[in-house]
Amino acid sequence: MDHFRLIDGELHAEDVPLSRIADEVGTPVYVYSRATFERHARVFRDALSGLDRPPHLAFAVKANPNLAVLRLLANEGYGADVVSGGELARALAAGMAAHDIVFSGVGKTAAELAQGLDAGIGQFNIESGEEGRELAAIAAARGVVARCALRVNPDVDAGTHDKISTGKADNKFGVPISHAPALFAELSQLPGLDLRGLAVHIGSQLSDLDPLEQAFGKLGAMLRELRGAGHTITHMDLGGGLGVPYRSGEVLPTPHAYGAMVARVTRGWDVTVMFEPGRVIAGNAGVLLTRVIRVKRGLNHPFVIVDAAMNDLARPALYGAWHDFDAVRPSGERMTGNIVGPICETGDTFATDRQTDALVAGDLAVFRTAGAYGATMASSYNSRGFVAEVMVDGADYAVVAERILPAAIADAERVPDFLTRR
Numbered sequence: 249m250d251h252f253r254l255i256d257g258e259l260h261a262e263d264v265p266l267s268r269i270a271d272e273v274g275t276p277v278y279v280y281s282r283a284t285f286e287r288h289a290r291v292f293r294d295a296l297s298g299l300d301r302p303p304h305l306a307f308a309v310k311a312n313p314n315l316a317v318l319r320l321l322a323n324e325g326y327g328a329d330v331v332s333g334g335e336l337a338r339a340l341a342a343g344m345a346a347h348d349i350v351f352s353g354v355g356k357t358a359a360e361l362a363q364g365l366d367a368g369i370g371q372f373n374i375e376s377g378e379e380g381r382e383l384a385a386i387a388a389a390r391g392v393v394a395r396c397a398l399r400v401n402p403d404v405d406a407g408t409h410d411k412i413s414t415g416k417a418d419n420k421f422g423v424p425i426s427h428a429p430a431l432f433a434e435l436s437q438l439p440g441l442d443l444r445g446l447a448v449h450i451g452s453q454l455s456d457l458d459p460l461e462q463a464f465g466k467l468g469a470m471l472r473e474l475r476g477a478g479h480t481i482t483h484m485d486l487g488g489g490l491g492v493p494y495r496s497g498e499v500l501p502t503p504h505a506y507g508a509m510v511a512r513v514t515r516g517w518d519v520t521v522m523f524e525p526g527r528v529i530a531g532n533a534g535v536l537l538t539r540v541i542r543v544k545r546g547l548n549h550p551f552v553i554v555d556a557a558m559n560d561l562a563r564p565a566l567y568g569a570w571h572d573f574d575a576v577r578p579s580g581e582r583m584t585g586n587i588v589g590p591i592c593e594t595g596d597t598f599a600t601d602r603q604t605d606a607l608v609a610g611d612l613a614v615f616r617t618a619g620a621y622g623a624t625m626a627s628s629y630n631s632r633g634f635v636a637e638v639m640v641d642g643a644d645y646a647v648v649a650e651r652i653l654p655a656a657i658a659d660a661e662r663v664p665d666f667l668t669r670r
């Protein structure tokens with residue numbers, strides 16, 4: 249459920265008409281709903297109320313790293329799952345407690361490991377023996393101990409898009425689960441490491457709970473094996489991945505169904521279970537608001553050329569992803585069109601032969617479900633600026649990311665002397 253709805257024929261974010269934001273901030277612009285974010289954060293937490301112990305919730309920052317979003321989630325009691333030093337700095341800047349932060353990622357540099365240690369973060373999810381040894385050495389040299397979990401690759405097919413699948417044996421993430429016992433034994437001996445658990449994350453936009461249940465089942469078996477070998481396990485991190493509906497009418501497993509499955513599988517584990525939800529919290533809490541530049545006649549269907557492009561919302565170009573596309577003031581008439589951006593790439597196509605509200609030049613429209621993996625993937629390709637972001641709160645809104653203009657980006661560039669000397 250979200251708080252984007254028609255009031256008197258115009259799409260609103262909570263109580264703010266989208267035309268007001270377009271007039272005052274310009275387009276394209278991401279519009280987030282505070283109430284929707286909070287609702288999703290609470291629904292996800294409530295869904296896990298059947299676990300043996302209260303869970304640790306760490307929002308996957310890469311889904312939406314905006315500082316206002318992180319602050320909102322910190323207020324909801326969420327920590328952060330970060331995958332870079334930049335994300336770690338953001339989570340801290342937004343007010344998240346260091347001990348609530350988990351550091352994931354296959355390529356943490358020595359500097360990033362040190363940054364996490366100096367901040368005193370809650371847990372490193374180690375993705376290889378090599379990384380574990382390096383972290384141990386850096387921690388020992390500082391005279392501190394790194395709390396960590398070993399991320400295993402359970403070799404299950406998440407059944408999602410190849411580019412967002414992370415738990416198959418040939419994906420780069422985690423250590424093969426067959427290597428886990430020996431590696432755990434080795435790393436747990438290292439001074440500098442407090443290896444306290446296991447972690448798994450098999451992919452994103454999962455539309456089926458079975459692969460998750462399989463992965464968690466394998467993790468549970470490994471937990472018993474490690475305990476049998478005398479290891480102390482206090483934390484188990486089950487990652488993120490729960491999908492959200494991108495098409496109206498699409499049915500996905502609910503957080504409630506996910507929570508019930510997790511409660512069943514983890515019963516008796518006697519650990520703190522950790523979660524790293526991203527998309528399920530942020531996805532439907534945002535839309536990308538855009539204006540139609542012009543409608544161009546095509547051979548078959550017209551091209552609806554909007555002022556948002558693949559640099560603002562990359563998912564359709566990157567994964568062939570679907571976003572519902574609706575007029576802000578639907579007239580009731582419909583059309584079939586190709587929804588495209590202005591960028592000089594055929595990949596800058598949001599939808600082909602799409603049934604949509606009838607639109608003409610100057611009309612406003614939204615791409616829905618753009619709150620996750622939207623603004624965060626933006627680029628300045630074609631020397632377009634970085635898209636602005638707004639958060640709505642009831643009848644008010646605030647700009648939570650200024651538009652970065654092309655001139656500001658060019659300001660960081662230099663023409664070296666050797667090119668201007670004659």
Ligand SMILES: *Cc1c(COP(=O)(O)O)cnc(C)c1O
Nearest residue numbers: 308352452488489524525526527
């Ligand atoms: C991307 C990612 C997540 C979040 O995935 P969602 O599908 O957005 O829930 C969680 N954990 C890790 C390690 C990730 O890389």
